[in-house]
Amino acid sequence: MKSPQEVFADFLADRNLKTTPQRRLILDTLLKQNDHLSPEELYAKVKKRDKSIGQATVYRTLKLLNESGLIEPLDFADGVTRYEPSYGEEHHDHLICERCGKNIEILDTVIERRQEELAAEHGFTLLRHKMYLYGMCGECRKKKQ
Amino acid sequence: MKSPQEVFADFLADRNLKTTPQRRLILDTLLKQNDHLSPEELYAKVKKRDKSIGQATVYRTLKLLNESGLIEPLDFADGVTRYEPSYGEEHHDHLICERCGKNIEILDTVIERRQEELAAEHGFTLLRHKMYLYGMCGECRKKKQ
DNA sequence: GGGGAAGATGAAAATGATATTCAAACAAAA
DNA sequence: TTTTGTTTGAATATCATTTTCATCTTCCCC
Ligand SMILES: [Mn+2]
Ligand SMILES: [Mn+2]
Ligand SMILES: [Zn+2]
Ligand SMILES: [Zn+2]
Secondary structure (H helix, E strand, O other), rough: OOOOHHHHHHHHHHHOOOOOOOHHHHHHHHHOOOEEEEEEHHHHHHHOOOOOHHHHHHHHHHHHHHOOOEEEEEEOOOOOOOOOOOOOOOOOOOEEEOOOOOOEOOOHHHHHHHHHHHHHHOOOOOEEEEEEEEEOOHHHHHHOO | OOOHHHHHHHHHHHHOOOHHHHHHHHHHHHHHHOEEOOOHHHHHHHHHHOOOOHHHHHHHHHHHHOOOOEOOOOOOOOOOOOEEOOOOOOEEEEEEHHHOOOOEEEEEHHHHHHHHHHHHHHHOOOEEEEEEEEOOHHHHHHHHO
């Protein structure tokens, strides 16, 4: 299996785009995290390693990384798009506490299978799906009263 | 069962907010549709009936209608939030053709149950969820080759 | 059926995330 | 190397949504 760096380099070459230190740095920073980073947060981290990098480059690179299949955009309903590395990772969905932001990765084969079946019942070929469960975690429920 | 109008009036009274012609008109316009309207689209429709209404009032009223449980925000990932009347309607999710935009409302009790169970297994109280299935419909698949 | 206080309104300005523009710097193919 | 197309950072623009503010309206008490 190719490394993410290789995948990205190949993707860029395919499109006649260039490999640059900024693009490498951004991918690298993203891979070091296994958090769900917003562009703003990623920009802060990247800036620590290269003081001169610009916000626009972070947004532009995230777009490319997404198109190359290396990362996945997430919507935790907090006003920003977050991203997670997805290359070589098993698909999963998310369970989110709307109070404290706690975020649990979930995967349920029953649900995944039914999604396929549902699509098929309507004559669709399922390409992808989004599923987010929003609720309140145990700790927050206790704190509440 | 109370009418949506009554529900809204009660909701407003409860919060010491006022019933106004603008708020009534917006709810009314929304109920006449069973489409998934964006604030912009709704504003255009409402404006035909009351030339003097402002955008801000539409946004403000959508927020209130959502809080009152009468409508539901949707995220079709096209850059705008859309809304659909949900009072007295059964909950459902959406199956979307990424090629032609066709949008089918789906509901699966197996999935809904597993969502609850999954949340509970992690100590969460499930408040809401988003599930969108993206694929290609039968017609688009045929047209493709 | 009038005050009058609390709320609501529309227009305009502000916000905040993301995208674009532009001139200068750079990558990489030849 | 040279050359050409691409990328960069800073600044500015965009676009959906929210806020501000001065004016108007609702509705509760007399
Ligand atoms: Mn995740
Ligand atoms: Mn559902
Ligand atoms: Zn929590
Ligand atoms: Zn289709």
